[in-house]
Amino acid sequence: MTEKEGCEIDLRFGRVLELFYDIAGKKMPKQLDLLDEWLPGFIIEVRDEEGKIDAEYIDSETTIYASRHNGSLYLGSNTRINQILGRLIGTAKGNQEKERKAAELIRKDTAAILIDQPDATDTLRATIHEHLKLLSDDQLNEFHEKLCAAVWDSTVERYKKNGYERLDEPFPIDDEVWDGLMYNAGYQLHLYSYEGIINAFGWLIIGGLLRNEAGRVVRMYHSGFSAVNRQIAEDGEILDKLQYLFFPEQYQSTYSGNDLEKKYPGISWQCDGCGEILENQAGFDDHLPVWQCRHCGHLNRIDISAISDNTEDRLNGFHYSDEDLEEFNRAIAERMQELKKN
Ligand SMILES: [Zn+2]
Structure with a gap:
């Protein structure tokens, strides 16, 4: 990896996926469709293939129901769901407590699925593979570079802020969770393999969507998504560790x-x-x-x-x-x- 101009991301689902759409030269789908495309069946449940019904969110079920209409998922005019989705993806600016809580519930629920159902991470990786298949070899190399830069730059930028600033953002991530996610992604990227790119992108997607809830997933898997039970914080500074992975000649x-x-x-x-x-x-x-x-x-x-x-x-x-x-x-x-x- 070469040191280039900044490529930091704030680890939100939408920003993470933008890295892919930019290189693929494709338009990024909006909210419902974006979630359904990368996590089919996890958060959005398609209720009725035929009719056009309003989207619905029921707290106790932590699932959003939608219907398909003219090929895309139908959201209706429900601003509440719109706000919840915006929070999950990282685009909503509103500050309503109810939507924040709903987004948190969905995050918890999705984390539990990733932990309790071992094939859920396989499904996510298969979905990533389906998307990466569309890239040429050059685009794939560019994607690899961009992910390396995103992991490194975002971590450098994050630790320029003090602890209060890091906690003063919507759905803040604890340092140990951030470090675990970025170490896993960085480790997989430094393997320079196709599988490694899939795994690294998987960690960034999980972190972007689940934010702090991703800590439970980090504890559950090693960076290649084999199940292990480990303590989340291995000793050592994350920037040192990433420097060792990305710039070994300087280490x-x-x-x-x-x-x-x-x-x-x-x-x-x-x-x-x-x-x-x-x-x-x-x-x-x-x-x-x-x-x-x-x-x-x-x-x-x-x-x-x-x-x-x-x-x-x-x-x-x-x-x-x-x-x-x-x-x-x-x-x-x-x-x-x-x-x-x-
Ligand atoms: Zn022995």
Whole structure:
């Protein structure tokens, strides 16, 4: 990725999808049709294929009912639904409490569907694939670039604001939710794969639509949408993490720990068989070439090629190479120098 002029988005559903329509050179559908096109059956239920009935929203069902008329979904003249939809998409300016509440209910409901029904995220990704199919190879590359820029620029812009400013917007997103969404999207983009683009766009769509409710989805899946249960906030600053993903050539690792008698300072060894932390087992020494887990008996290699930076990397099969070993040793040597001076 190259550093270009700003491409920040405020992570609203409509703004996220605009990234696609701009590159596809297509007109973006309005409200009802837009939601129905990307999340068919989630929020809008088509009630009557024939007649022209007014759209309806029932609080307890958190679904908007509409009918199809001349090929497009019919909204009628119901300004309330119009306002709710505008809030979901990020275009409504009104400030009515009732509509805000309704939009919140729909967000909660949609988050629950994405969590409780494992095929719901598959459906979303299949829908994204149907749209991306329409792009040429060049357009797809451009789309990838634009998503990278949107993730990076939006996060840089967000953290120029102070905490109060970040909370002072309609449907504010907590920092940990934002960071989780952007890390997932950034991670998938840095894989430079078609699947990665689909997954990254999926995270941006989910964040844009669900806002803070997206936190529940972030906790549920790893960045490629396989189910995991994890703590939402992994340590480390989001801008550092994104810089590492997008501008690896500018990244310099540092080490600030003190456990320098170890062969691999700062590295925690987890059993590939059962997940137990190996350094907690009696007799473990990371200078050994292999270690048999005292819990499950699995033979674990203890060398550089068994080290991953984080869970995402491990799940995606990324391990340290000899080049990383050099960088790793450089950071350790620097730390030794630093300790000698003090
Ligand atoms: Zn084990």
